[in-house]
Amino acid sequence: MDFESYDVLVVGGGLAGIRAAIAVVETNPSLKVGMVSKVYPMRSHTVSAEGGAAAVLRPEDSYETHAYDTIKGSDYLADQDVVEAFVREAPIEVIQMEHWGCPWSRDPDGKISVRPFGGMTTWRTCFAADKTGFHMLHTVFQTSLKYPQIHRHDEAFVTKLLVEDGRCVGVVAIDMRSGRFDAITAKAVILATGGMGRVYAFTTNGNICTGDGMALAYRAGVGLKDMEMVQFHPTGLPFTGILITEAVRGEGGYLTNKDGERFLKRYVPNKMELGPRDIISRAMITEFEAGRGFEGPHGKYMHLDVRHLGEAVIDRKLPFMRELGREFVGIDIVHDPIPVRPVMHYMMGGVDANISGATPVSGLYAAGECANVGLNGGNRLGSNSLSECLVFGAATGRAAADYVSSAKAVSANPIEGMLKDETKRIEMDYLEKKSGEERIGAIREDMQLSMDAGAGVFRTREGLENLTKQLGKLRDRFGRIKIEDSSRTFNTELMSVLELDYMLEVAEVITYSALAREESRGAHARRDFPERDDEKFLKHTIAFRTDEISPRLEYRDVRITNFKPQARAY
Amino acid sequence: MAEKRITVRATRFDPAKDSEPRLQSYDIPFSDDSMVVLDALNYIKSHVDGSLSYRWSCRMGICGSCGMTVNGTPKLTCSAFLRDYWPGSITITPLNNFPIVRDLVVDMEDFMEKLKSIKPWIIRKQEMPLGAGEHRQTMEQIDDFRQFSQCINCMLCYAACPVYGLDDKFLGPAAIALARRYNLDSRDQGTKERLPVIAHSDGVWECSFVGECSVVCPKGVDPAKAIQQTKLDTSVRFILPYGNRE
Known part of the structure; x- marks a missing residue:
């Protein structure tokens, strides 16, 4: 049997994945690259990133400050060598994007503009109005079309990593259109599947953000690192969870409570609205609990006010925010404050990968939000993630290109059997499943609400223990799932059930990792352990899959180079 | 007060079972004024009919996935509010002018090929080295192309285009x-390389200037203007002495 075969296979078609694919062929133009994505690449969730990409471009800025801001922002859980390498590469990547056509906003002299952002001590966030992710994604995707070596499998859903003798040699994917199960082999596989926000109910993340790559790697025996570190963005629209960019505050917007007070003076007096996300989200919840939030039909909220900026600035720098306000809230942000509340936004944790994106399984790499290369630690600074996708997408692509130049060809022999087994698993468990009474939607919703309640901005042992019990029950219910769609043509119900399986796995890892970290650091705030504990927990959590619902947890020291951990005050 | 409800009819079609598409009707709760057509579909999928x-994906009008025909008009269903249709009913069908894959999912491979054919990347006679920094570009220069860079590839304009409906060779x-x-x-010097595709008989000259594309665009792009400008450009190029044709 013949299989589609590549030198490097990229799973995911967002910013990190496409950047990696281009890096492979630029490193070695003779390599053949496959790209599997469950959606057309321009639908990837990068498209929703708004505020910008951080890079040191100005003479008054320095690598050292960007590194320091990132490390302090991470609450000292970032690996400092990784941060130091990242800040040096980010400007090169931003310029590369410019050469590829990204319509960066410009200063009067024609240079790329920068804006202030949370937790950054100076202006270093490059932006394309307030649709930076959209423009970057379309730029890099359209640029990728000029490389004939990159062959895409659009709308194909990966169900399994093929691992043979401890080496990753490809994937099994369902072609959505035909329902066909394919083994796609490669000498190296790069996971770039993005985030997992849909594990929560109230999230900025799109429907496709279901932690696929994290779960795939976890099942293949790779550890998931720091999964308790879940970022809650301070400013989501109530009801929908649509993201209102931090650039709104970067450009001078105020956050006010129901008394009209800029309450952040009590929490981050020196930074105010430009404090880091974890601290501002906690401040908002604390204010809500003190009765100082607004009450709306969709829960408590604060005001994000840009009225004083004026229409000209808003239209030039925040036009999409005005559009979102009009479309989804029925307000004009030029004249009305925006209702906002903290919303799950980003996973700092991810697949355990080193500075080159390599995981402990040979031939398996990871980049972007699905990976944890050690950059973001306990809290990612806004505008570091688009840069991370570029820098580590490129680094991973180069590393994979080097690796495959000396890697052995994949033997087709065992692949056939693995494909058969995987096809059988999905047919038996889902497509041809006759019994079952539990609706996918119901289990998913219960998981999401449980995660919001138990693993949100503030956590307690009691809440997390309760959550583990609920997740256990959800696992049991998942076994009795009801499948109504047996069609082989574009079966979105099958995709939903496989995604739910991934999400339950990710939820379990988040919860057990959070339960074990008995301290407060970055986005992980334990009411029962309110202090940071460097003695015990200046360490990464690494979760490994077991036969039980609970993972086996290991800890690894954080790598410190030049920045001694200090109290984190803003 | 009795719970508000709304009737939603959606196209059902499975090529393995159905000879042609049919409409299926669902009566669902309209529980929140903020609900959009996509929420109605999600309610059906979660609670009534998983198939x-x-x-x-993004449900914020930027990923371009959820374009469908709502009561006859191409729309992003994430931004079409139920309150604008209620108490009337809603009929959701796939985007016109595309083959149906399944239910409300259309086949857009044709566009993906067309997108590639116009070479949508920066073409330069000589690449600038990265070390030389960025190309200088003013906001005024960005204004020249800004609106055309806002396209989210949602396909509403193709669904609205009568010419594409008659002849899918039209670019x-x-x-x-x-x-x-x-x-x-x-920053681009590739106009001449793109010319053979856009000035081809299936390119701009097919357009009969109905302008529906610009009306339905959810992002304020004016493709009709792009087409007319390109027609003018290609004509001028033809008249100018050869050396001036960049």
Whole structure:
């Protein structure tokens, strides 16, 4: 049997994945690259990133400050060598994007503009109005079309990593259109599947953000690192969870409570609205609990006010925010404050990968939000993630290109059997499943609400223990799932059930990792352990899959180079 | 007060079972004024019928996945509010002018090929080395192409285009607008390379200037303008002495 075969296979078609694919062929133009994505690449969730990409471009800025801001922002859980390498590469990547056509906003002299952002001590966030992710994604995707070596499998859903003798040699994917199960082999596989926000109910993340790559790697025996570190963005629209960019505050917007007070003076007096996300989200919840939030039909909220900026600035720098306000809230942000509340936004944790994106399984790499290369630690600074996708997408692509130049060809022999087994698993468990009474939607919703309640901005042992019990029950219910769609043509119900399986796995890892970290650091705030504990927990959590619902947890020291951990005050 | 409800009819079609598409009707709760058409579909899929198939992701009007025909008009279903239809009913069908894959999912491979054919990337005679920094570009220069760079590839314009409906060889509104986006970018020198595709008989000259593409665009792109500008451009090029044709 013949299989589609590549030198490097990229799973995911967002910013990190496409950047990696281009890096492979630029490193070695003779390599053949496959790209599997469950959606057309321009639908990837990068498209929703708004505020910008951080890079040191100005003479008054320095690598050292960007590194320091990132490390302090991470609450000292970032690996400092990784941060130091990242800040040096980010400007090169931003310029590369410019050469590829990204319509960066410009200063009067024609240079790329920068804006202030949370937790950054100076202006270093490059932006394309307030649709930076959209423009970057379309730029890099359209640029990728000029490389004939990159062959895409659009709308194909990966169900399994093929691992043979401890080496990753490809994937099994369902072609959505035909329902066909394919083994796609490669000498190296790069996971770039993005985030997992849909594990929560109230999230900025799109429907496709279901932690696929994290779960795939976890099942293949790779550890998931720091999964308790879940970022809650301070400013989501109530009801929908649509993201209102931090650039709104970067450009001078105020956050006010129901008394009209800029309450952040009590929490981050020196930074105010430009404090880091974890601290501002906690401040908002604390204010809500003190009765100082607004009450709306969709829960408590604060005001994000840009009225004083004026229409000209808003239209030039925040036009999409005005559009979102009009479309989804029925307000004009030029004249009305925006209702906002903290919303799950980003996973700092991810697949355990080193500075080159390599995981402990040979031939398996990871980049972007699905990976944890050690950059973001306990809290990612806004505008570091688009840069991370570029820098580590490129680094991973180069590393994979080097690796495959000396890697052995994949033997087709065992692949056939693995494909058969995987096809059988999905047919038996889902497509041809006759019994079952539990609706996918119901289990998913219960998981999401449980995660919001138990693993949100503030956590307690009691809440997390309760959550583990609920997740256990959800696992049991998942076994009795009801499948109504047996069609082989574009079966979105099958995709939903496989995604739910991934999400339950990710939820379990988040919860057990959070339960074990008995301290407060970055986005992980334990009411029962309110202090940071460097003695015990200046360490990464690494979760490994077991036969039980609970993972086996290991800890690894954080790598410190030049920045001694200090109290984190803003 | 009795719970508000709304009737939603959606196209059902499974090529393995159905000879042609049919409409299926669902009566669902309209529980919140903020609900959009996509929420109605999601309610059906989660609570009534798990087999209903459609595409969606960002639910904030930027990923371009959820374009469908709502009561006859091409729309992003994430931004079409139920309150604008209620107490009337809603009929959701796939985007016109595309083959149906399944239910509300259409086949857009044709566009993906067309997108590639217009070479939507910066073309330069000589690449600038990265070490030389960025190309200088003013906000005024960005204004020249800004609106054409806002296309989210949602396919509403193709669904609205009567010419594409008659002849799918027509390059179509979004692809021409994106060609224009690169041609007007001060960093690009590829106009001549794109010319054979856009000035071809299936390119801009097919357009009969109905302008529906610009009316339905959810992002304020004006493909009709791009097409007319390109027609003018290609004519002028033809008249100018050869050496001036950049």
